[in-house]
Amino acid sequence: MIVFAPLSFGAVETWASHLVKTLILLSLAAWLLKSASQRDFRLVLPPFLFTFSLFLVLVLLQLTPLPSSWISLLSRFPAGHRDNFHLLHDNWNSLTINPTATVTAFSNLLTYFAFCLLLLNNFLTREKVMSVLTTLMALGGFEALYGLIEYWSGHQHIFWHKKVFYTQEVTGTYINHNHFAGLMELIIPLAIGMLILEFSRNSESGENNLLPGTETRPWRVHWKLTSLLLTVGLMFLALLLSKSRAALMCTVASLLFLAYCLRKQKVKYARFLLIAFLATSLIVVLTIKFDRDVFDRFSWVDDEARIRLDLWQDCWKIVRDFPLWGSGLGTFAEVIPHYRPQKDYIKVSGIPQLASWSHAHNDYLQLLIECGGAGLLALIWGSIRTGRQVLSGLAHTEDFEAATIGYSLLSGMIALLLHSFVDFNFHIPANALLFCVCLSLCLIFSRGKGLSPSTLVHKT
Numbered sequence: 001m002i003v004f005a006p007l008s009f010g011a012v013e014t015w016a017s018h019l020v021k022t023l024i025l026l027s028l029a030a031w032l033l034k035s036a037s038q039r040d041f042r043l044v045l046p047p048f049l050f051t052f053s054l055f056l057v058l059v060l061l062q063l064t065p066l067p068s069s070w071i072s073l074l075s076r077f078p079a080g081h082r083d084n085f086h087l088l089h090d091n092w093n094s095l096t097i098n099p100t101a102t103v104t105a106f107s108n109l110l111t112y113f114a115f116c117l118l119l120l121n122n123f124l125t126r127e128k129v130m131s132v133l134t135t136l137m138a139l140g141g142f143e144a145l146y147g148l149i150e151y152w153s154g155h156q157h158i159f160w161h162k163k164v165f166y167t168q169e170v171t172g173t174y175i176n177h178n179h180f181a182g183l184m185e186l187i188i189p190l191a192i193g194m195l196i197l198e199f200s201r202n203s204e205s206g207e208n209n210l211l212p213g214t215e216t217r218p219w220r221v222h223w224k225l226t227s228l229l230l231t232v233g234l235m236f237l238a239l240l241l242s243k244s245r246a247a248l249m250c251t252v253a254s255l256l257f258l259a260y261c262l263r264k265q266k267v268k269y270a271r272f273l274l275i276a277f278l279a280t281s282l283i284v285v286l287t288i289k290f291d292r293d294v295f296d297r298f299s300w301v302d303d304e305a306r307i308r309l310d311l312w313q314d315c316w317k318i319v320r321d322f323p324l325w326g327s328g329l330g331t332f333a334e335v336i337p338h339y340r341p342q343k344d345y346i347k348v349s350g351i352p353q354l355a356s357w358s359h360a361h362n363d364y365l366q367l368l369i370e371c372g373g374a375g376l377l378a379l380i381w382g383s384i385r386t387g388r389q390v391l392s393g394l395a396h397t398e399d400f401e402a403a404t405i406g407y408s409l410l411s412g413m414i415a416l417l418l419h420s421f422v423d424f425n426f427h428i429p430a431n432a433l434l435f436c437v438c439l440s441l442c443l444i445f446s447r448g449k450g451l452s453p454s455t456l457v458h459k460t
Contacts, residue, residue, distance in 0.1 A: 043121065047386045048382035050385075051385065062326070063095075063106075064094060097334055108429075123441070144170075144172065148238055169243045169244075178244045179423075184238060184247065185239065185250055185412060185419060189412040246422045247415075254415035317339050318336070323373060333359075336360075360424070363426045367379060389443075403445075416435055
């Protein structure tokens with residue numbers, strides 16, 4: 001599932017998303033059947049379980065048919081648009097303006113939560129965790145290399161599918177370059193963390209110094225270090241040529257956070273950072289020299305920024321009409337045409353295209369629209385509880401390997417969370433799924449007392 005979702009165009013096609021959901025549910029059923037026969041079974045639950053449950057209650061409230069008089073008290077329903085929305089009856093209505101869309105989004109949410117449970121309760125050994133981490137880095141390296149080959153060759157296909165949009169950017173197997181960049185910003189910090197680990201693990205002195213004793217390392221170690229360096233370079237170059245401004249800035253911010261966290265771990269990586277800085281500078285200079293479009297992308301000469309700001313202004317009108325409980329989970333595409341009736345045109349690969357606003361290009365603003373202040377507060381509360389537990393666990397662990405990988409995973413998640421202020425990566429099934437993977441593994445590392453060959457011991 002980790003590999004299939006990104007390769008199937010980010011699982012944005014209906015058949016791909018349904019297949020991913022089916023595989024997750026089948027895996028959940030198999031795990032529950034297996035666990036039922038175990039006497040010593042202990043369920044590992046995420047720290048955001050309580051706030052997630054509150055959020056589910058909110059969505060169920062949105063779906064519950066209520067008397068119209070109650071609806072008037074609970075929501076400032078826009079009377080002028082009443083005939084345009086999917087209402088049940090004159091006397092009985094639901095808080096959501098489209099129950100079908102809310103049920104679909106609700107099922108997606110439950111599927112992602114089930115996937116987190118599967119990972120938290122089944123990937124408890126070092127071998128399993130490392131296999132997932134290796135898969136993630138191999139996926140990132142393949143996506144970057146494939147996208148670069150298609151970009152430089154001018155072929156610009158995604159397997160058998162000829163690209164129509166974003167032909168001037170690297171997109172890997174994704175349709176949209178911003179969502180491909182979202183994948184890169186998730187995995188790049190992880191690859192850098194694994195590279196730091198490999199350097200420190202094989203240092204001659206036994207300290208966490210990254211470069212001493214290079215000549216004494218066996219060829220297998222040199223091969224692994226070279227592969228990791230090449231993977232990081234390819235992914236960063238692909239991120240740059242994706243021409244996603246927000247993703248590049250968020251990745252830089254996440255790497256600064258990673259450097260700060262590793263500094264607290266007293267990692268002696270100064271020479272490594274110098275080499276990484278010089279290599280990155282060389283990549284940027286060469287890229288701008290041979291591809292001026294990368295530099296022009298950061299000039300903001302087009303109307304995209306203005307149109308997006310205008311869209312957000314209209315979104316706040318929806319928030320004023322649905323301030324507390326929202327218009328219903330998954331209903332943004334249904335409600336926005338009533339507040340933004342004009343047609344917008346955005347240049348895609350230099351060609352003006354009619355914009356279809358299925359998302360707000362700001363996941364937090366869209367959540368506020370669909371689930372109101374109550375839903376946004378639940379998200380903030382859950383994020384704070386989870387973040388505090390992760391940071392506390394990683395700060396107090398004595399396992400250098402667990403801390404380094406944990407901070408690297410956390411840095412990638414921070415990049416995607418920041419990117420979501422100007423995009424909708426969490427509405428792309430593949431990226432949402434991989435975020436769940438990083439979150440679950442980060443919780444495993446923060447809870448564990450150390451990585452052993454057999455098992456990770458968890459707090460009860």
